[in-house]
Amino acid sequence: MTYPTPSRQHFPDDFIWGVATSSFQIEGAHLADGKGPSVWDTFCEVKGKIADGSNGHVACEHYQRWPEDVQLIADLGVNAYRFSMSWPRVQPDGQGAWNEAGFAFYDRLIDALSARGIALHLTLNHWDLPQALQDQGGWANRETCAHFTRYATEVARRFGSRLASICTHNEPWVIAILGYEQGIFAPGIQSRSQAMQAVHHLLLSHGMACQAMRGLGLTTPMGIVLNLSPIYPASQSPEDLAKAKLDDGLILRLYMDALYRGSYPQDVISHLAEDAPQVKSGDMATIAQPLDFLGVNYYTRNFSSSGNPWDVASTGNQVTDMGWEVYPQGLTELLCRLHQDYQPKLLLVTENGAAFKDEYKDGVINDTQRLDYVRDHIAATHAAHQQGVPVGGYFAWSLMDNFEWASGYAKRFGLVHVNFETQQRTLKNSALWYQQFLSEK
Template identity: 85%
Template structure:
């Protein structure tokens, strides 16, 4: 399926156009001004965990180069910036005293971007949990819900009136499954029971935090961000069809049913058996707080098979440097399915982008594949809106090439190239296209 090339005028005048980052991936300054260690600092120190043996100590040095990056963001012509706060930067142990130097950094950043007319969309937890809390069990320990709620309330009290939205957690599935079940992300634990308990506590802390932040009287929209994708059976065999339904339950329905229906899907709970989370009376009602928006991170579709669930070679579609199939129509399908099945008030595409191997030639990065990816997914977003889906925004992932978690610095998602030796920023052609797309009401050659 090929979408018509999009134009800015096809979208509402108040549509949110942005770029996104996360604290650990860009800030660096891992011990600066009283910041405490996070689970990702610890994980990077373990041999063999990061593909290129790197860490986030420097990353993009955004903590020291934030003024340059503010100008970069404003220069793109976006009206919004999605970023995350580093919990251990503002509360080193995840409990106890606040670190005012850390809060001062975010205050400067927020004020500078607001002055440029860029709205701030804050994520409270984009994976960099304070290590001190992990030492007590992390997200698998129910006590963390209270710690997170206190942190969220303090951030909302200080900054809520200057923010366009607040997201509690980014991609709880990744935290729980990749971090606590598969162990390929921080904190590197391999226990399905702990993973499912972590999942429940992430959702419970989300609900508790929403209640506490709203008690402050803020009108700031509040929600959560999930990583979601359509899941197809890899064949027409009954086994693959059943596996696809189960995987959809584990990745999408487990979270969406809890958030919108105050229940976990029974087929998934039955499958988890003794690894199903312990749920206390009242937990599900707390989780299912009314959401002002649902953030959706989409990169590709997935296949389920009793054999190899990631084999998409037979589709003939382009594959990114992450090995992910380029499939923009999956975004349209996903947004329409969420609207039909759960009726969120508002949907935002909070991350969408692609890693490709970039060639830097005489100051130019002609990343045609990334440019086409962004353009086609913007068109896919438009197609969902045309079908009545209330999508209010699109954030490209990511602003900068950065520390790409377990891949280190080997995978580049940025619209802006970063030379990690000199920290020089250079707009790729994808960034220039996005800039032109946003600045011109009608472009016959988009």
């Protein structure tokens, strides 16, 4: 199914149009001005963990080049920017003294973007936990919830009134499952019980932080961002159907049920058995704080198979440089399902984009595949809106090529090309299309 390409006029006047980044992926300056190390700084030092052996020490040099990047954002014509704060940059140990030099960086960034009419959507935790807290158990340690709440409250106290929204965590599934169960992301632990305890503590700290930030009297919208996908059975066999239901539980319902219903799905808890998280009295009520918005990061759909892994190439659809199937209608299906099952007040597409191999030729990057991807997913967002889903924004991932976690610098998601040797930024054709789309008042 393909959707007709809408124009900007087909969306409400107050629709949020943005680009997104995260601190560790673009800032560099990994120990500048008093910043402490994060779990990703440590993880990058482990041989074989990052595909190209790289790290985030320099990245896009955004910490130094932020004025140029602010101008890039403004020139695109977006009305919003989603970014994250580096917790170890503003509190090196995750507890104790604040680092004023770190706060000053974000103060300048917020001022400059606000002066250009760009609304700021802040993520408090986009994976770069202070290493000092990981040394005490990280997200598997309940004490981290209290540390995160203090950090969130301080950020909200300083900046909350200047922000369009505050997101507590970005993709807790990734942090917990890839980081604590599979070990392929920081902090590189392989323990299902620790992973599930991390899931619970991430959700608990979200609720605690929202309570504390609202306790300041802030009216800034608050929410959380989840990576979600429709789950399809690889076949109609009873085994594959059961596996798809379980995977949906582990990836979507575990988080959505906790946030919107105040409970974990019983089939998932039964499956986890002794690895299920330890939950204290009152925890679930704390997690289920009223949300002003739910952020949805969507890249592809998933298949579940009780036997061999599903080969997405067999669908006949295009596959990105990450090996992910291009399936725009999955975004429509997902948004409609969330609306039907959970009735979020507001849904935002907080990340959507694709990695492809770009060819830089005579100053031009003709990334037709990425352009098509963004255009078709904007159309899929519009299709959900037409069906009554309260989707109020779309953020393209990402503003520019950056450090793509365990893939290093080999995978490029940016609308803007970055030459990592010279740090030159060049708008790709996808960026020029987005700019043109947004200019159609």
